[in-house]
Amino acid sequence: MGYDKTAWLKRMRLRSDMSAYVTHLTRENLPLGPIDVLLKILKEQKLNASTNSGFISGSAGAVCFQDAPLHSITQNLIHEQFNMEELGNKVRYRPFGLCFRKDYAFRKGARPVIYEQREIAKQKFKDELWRVVTFDLTDADRIIDWTHEREWRTKGDFAFELSEATILITNSSAYNTFMEKVDKDILEKIGGIVVLDPILT
Numbered sequence: 001m002g003y004d005k006t007a008w009l010k011r012m013r014l015r016s017d018m019s020a021y022v023t024h025l026t027r028e029n030l031p032l033g034p035i036d037v038l039l040k041i042l043k044e045q046k047l048n049a050s051t052n053s054g055f056i057s058g059s060a061g062a063v064c065f066q067d068a069p070l071h072s073i074t075q076n077l078i079h080e081q082f083n084m085e086e087l088g089n090k091v092r093y094r095p096f097g098l099c100f101r102k103d104y105a106f107r108k109g110a111r112p113v114i115y116e117q118r119e120i121a122k123q124k125f126k127d128e129l130w131r132v133v134t135f136d137l138t139d140a141d142r143i144i145d146w147t148h149e150r151e152w153r154t155k156g157d158f159a160f161e162l163s164e165a166t167i168l169i170t171n172s173s174a175y176n177t178f179m180e181k182v183d184k185d186i187l188e189k190i191g192g193i194v195v196l197d198p199i200l201t
Contacts, residue, residue: 016069017069018069019067020101021100022152024100025066025094026097027094037096039181039182042165045159045161046159047157048061049156060156061155063157077094080092095168096168097167097168098167104164108158108159108160109155113151116132117138121134130155167190167192168196175195
């Protein structure tokens with residue numbers, strides 16, 4: 001039996017491992033630093049889809065989110081920072097980004113990814129490869145497991161209203177820089193700002 005939105009949100013609030021939000025983390029895109037990338041996203045009101053040059057399979061691009069509470073998001077950030085060499089020395093994201101209510105993202109086409117072995121996924125989900133994240137525990141020397149991100153994706157770009165976006169900023173210094181640079185009209189419309197430093201430390 002289904003239940004209404006009030007009961008659904010109450011369930012989320014009573015669970016430390018769940019969130020009513022999905023989070024998109026970003027990073028620098030030289031010559032732009034992470035704050036300038038964030039400002040560009042807000043100005044355009046759009047997250048651009050990544051393609052197979054990143055971590056997306058198939059020909060369709062996708063925007064990636066994590067379905068986790070902020071304390072878990074920060075644990076993922078710390079893991080990325082301290083295990084960069086293990087992860088191929090590739091910076092995938094920084095502690096800057098945007099959160100959206102899960103029901104809002106769902107209405108705009110975001111869905112949980114499908115975790116599966118690459119070859120099986122190519123056969124079973126060939127029309128939805130943008131949604132597939134490789135998952136393979138068969139080789140003890142080459143474990144592939146990204147389930148800690150509880151990823152969601154949306155096919156193609158993700159356009160959004162500023163009022164639906166909560167901004168994530170790493171610390172007070174970055175917050176001050178953001179506030180100096182952000183257009184006042186954008187600032188009046190966004191859903192809110194969260195500084196992550198108290199959670200990161």
